[in-house]
Amino acid sequence: xxxxxxxxxxxxxxxxxxxxxxxxxxxxxxxxxxxxxxxxxxxxxxxxxxxxxxxxxxxxxxxxxxxxxxxxxxxxxxxxxxxxxxxxxxxxxxxxxxxxxxxxxxxxxxxxxxxxxxxxxxxxxxxxxxxxxxxxxxxxxxxxxxxxxxxxxxxxxxxxxxxxxxxxxxxxxxxxxxxxxxxxxxxxxxxxxxxxxxxxxxxxxxxxxxxxxxxxxxxxxxxxxxxxxxxxxxxxxxxxxxxxxxxxx
Amino acid sequence: xxxxxxxxxxxxxxxxxxxxxxxxxxxxxxxxxxxxxxxxxxxxxxxxxxxxxxxxxxxxxxxxxxxxxxxxxxxxxxxxxxxxxxxxxxxxxxxxxxxxxxxxxxxxxxxxxxxxxxxxxxxxxxxxxxxxxxxxxxxxxxxxxxxxxxxxxxxxxxxxxxxxxxxxxxxxxxxxxxxxxxxxxxxxxxxxxxxxxxxxxxxxxxxxxxxxxxxxxxxxxxxxxxxxxxxxxxxxxxxxxxxxxxxxxxxxxxxxxxxxxxxxxxxxxxxxxxxxxxxxxxxxxxxxxxxxxxxxxxxxxxxxxxxxxxxxxxxxxxxxxxx
Numbered sequence: 001x002x003x004x005x006x007x008x009x010x011x012x013x014x015x016x017x018x019x020x021x022x023x024x025x026x027x028x029x030x031x032x033x034x035x036x037x038x039x040x041x042x043x044x045x046x047x048x049x050x051x052x053x054x055x056x057x058x059x060x061x062x063x064x065x066x067x068x069x070x071x072x073x074x075x076x077x078x079x080x081x082x083x084x085x086x087x088x089x090x091x092x093x094x095x096x097x098x099x100x101x102x103x104x105x106x107x108x109x110x111x112x113x114x115x116x117x118x119x120x121x122x123x124x125x126x127x128x129x130x131x132x133x134x135x136x137x138x139x140x141x142x143x144x145x146x147x148x149x150x151x152x153x154x155x156x157x158x159x160x161x162x163x164x165x166x167x168x169x170x171x172x173x174x175x176x177x178x179x180x181x182x183x184x185x186x187x188x189x190x191x192x193x194x195x196x197x198x199x200x201x202x203x204x205x206x207x208x209x210x211x212x213x214x215x216x217x218x219x220x221x222x223x224x225x226x227x228x229x230x231x232x233x234x235x236x237x238x239x240x241x242x243x244x245x246x247x248x249x
Numbered sequence: 250x251x252x253x254x255x256x257x258x259x260x261x262x263x264x265x266x267x268x269x270x271x272x273x274x275x276x277x278x279x280x281x282x283x284x285x286x287x288x289x290x291x292x293x294x295x296x297x298x299x300x301x302x303x304x305x306x307x308x309x310x311x312x313x314x315x316x317x318x319x320x321x322x323x324x325x326x327x328x329x330x331x332x333x334x335x336x337x338x339x340x341x342x343x344x345x346x347x348x349x350x351x352x353x354x355x356x357x358x359x360x361x362x363x364x365x366x367x368x369x370x371x372x373x374x375x376x377x378x379x380x381x382x383x384x385x386x387x388x389x390x391x392x393x394x395x396x397x398x399x400x401x402x403x404x405x406x407x408x409x410x411x412x413x414x415x416x417x418x419x420x421x422x423x424x425x426x427x428x429x430x431x432x433x434x435x436x437x438x439x440x441x442x443x444x445x446x447x448x449x450x451x452x453x454x455x456x457x458x459x460x461x462x463x464x465x466x467x468x469x470x471x472x473x474x475x476x477x478x479x480x481x482x483x484x485x486x487x488x489x490x491x492x493x494x495x496x497x498x499x500x501x502x503x504x505x506x507x508x509x510x511x512x513x514x515x516x517x518x519x520x521x522x523x524x525x526x527x528x529x530x531x532x533x534x535x536x537x538x539x540x541x542x543x544x545x546x547x548x549x550x551x552x553x554x555x556x557x558x559x560x561x562x563x564x565x566x567x568x569x570x571x572x
Contacts, residue, residue: 129356130359133360222548227544228552
């Protein structure tokens with residue numbers, strides 16, 4: 001199987017995010033970068049599939065040269081090759097990213113295109129669907145289970161209160177969710193081998209954005225809560241507050 | 250005149266409750282931009298649902314009934330939305346940011362060559378321009394965004410708008426669209442909650458963490474949830490251990506919830522958990538550790554033994570509700 005995994009470099013989940021002086025971007029200096037956690041599930045699923053069916057996994061990522069550290073982490077998990085689409089930073093409009101990725105993906109002859117259901121920085125949850133629409137491929141996103149049998153696939157995707165089993169034929173685009181698998185650790189051997197794997201750099205002319213960020217703000221600071229240290233004795237008062245003050249019960 | 254199309258989410262032949270919030274959001278947007286809102290119903294036999302729009306002030310409905318819409322296929326539905334938007338010259342297309350909504354609207358946007366403001370929690374109109382606010386970085390940052398295309402597509406996060414009843418009569422029109430064959434089809438729907446309320450849709454969520462010590466103690470959570478007609482949730486370790494179904498996991502790599510009240514029981518409050526609950530209106534925490542980070546985000550808290558506090562609180566709630 002020839003599988004592509006699209007990967008985004010994102011800040012660590014515990015990172016403190018600071019708004020830059022321009023008021024519409026975040027400070028990137030001294031940031032701890034990681035593979036977007038949802039993309040890790042996609043990498044793992046791709047590796048499992050080629051371990052079972054044979055084939056190769058290619059990592060595709062849009063980003064600057066500084067993103068190569070993260071691409072190497074994906075290669076260290078076991079992916080075979082990588083393509084970096086050169087861009088100073090990830091566009092604010094996911095359609096711009098998706099079009100650039102689709103442009104590279106369309107000529108790859110991939111049986112499957114896997115990526116995370118959303119990126120944990122912009123939380124857009126759009127790229128799998130956007131790529132699939134550009135390439136006119138089946139797409140199932142928020143996938144917790146993937147079954148491939150030859151040309152046929154069944155993906156189990158999460159919805160409110162349950163899940164749906166969705167049938168499709170390959171090639172297809174799958175948006176990975178967090179219950180799909182347990183991503184493997186990068187072994188020292190994998191890390192060493194990754195250093196020798198090739199990252200093919202491509203230039204791209206990015207499309208015009210249709211989504212523009214005008215301003216970033218921090219959420220309103222929360223007033224300190226009413227915390228009682230009297231254990232069970234505080235129960236009547238707290239219940240009273242919930243009803244009379246918060247008016248939520 | 251701005252023409253706002255509201256895409257309805259229909260599940261099992263029924264209109265999902267979240268649509269009521271969308272009626273209000275879209276009608277408010279219409280009022281503030283001198284426009285009109287139309288609710289779009291897609292399916293096989295859905296015309297009977299159209300009058301529901303009238304309860305919330307939306308006086309126009311559009312119905313597309315087609316055999317190709319009988320079984321849900323995201324690509325077919327997205328095509329229907331795009332085609333309807335073109336036919337009625339929609340200036341804005343609105344849908345709830347549910348799993349289905351976020352899925353469909355991204356596809357529809359690409360089909361329409363239009364921008365999408367995804368998962369927004371509010372909007373404002375200034376000089377004829379609409380600005381949407383959406384959370385980023387798991388709610389650590391709020392972004393005010395503008396969509397530069399025509400039409401503008403937007404999904405609104407459930408529970409961001411309160412439905413406002415305003416009875417009007419609805420005029421219903423039918424539309425036909427040319428639909429492609431499906432690229433993928435939903436073959437089976439599996440309910441994990443057994444008909445119970447989902448955490449993302451409930452007004453109140455009672456959530457348990459490792460402090461509960463084991464799945465055998467979950468009756469504490471379930472009894473309180475029952476007393477409050479609430480959904481039950483859990484932290485990641487609880488979900489990973491298999492104590493509770495995955496669908497209950499609330500957090501950065503689980504569900505994001507925005508209930509009126511989130512009750513965190515025996516949950517320490519790791520950053521990744523807070524990320525899933527920060528847009529709750531009120532947070533109540535019960536934990537034996539006074540230093541637990543959850544208390545920094547809680548509006549109300551009790552430091553104490555949850556095995557004493559929770560049953561006592563459930564009793565107190567039942568008494569309150571009985572009066």
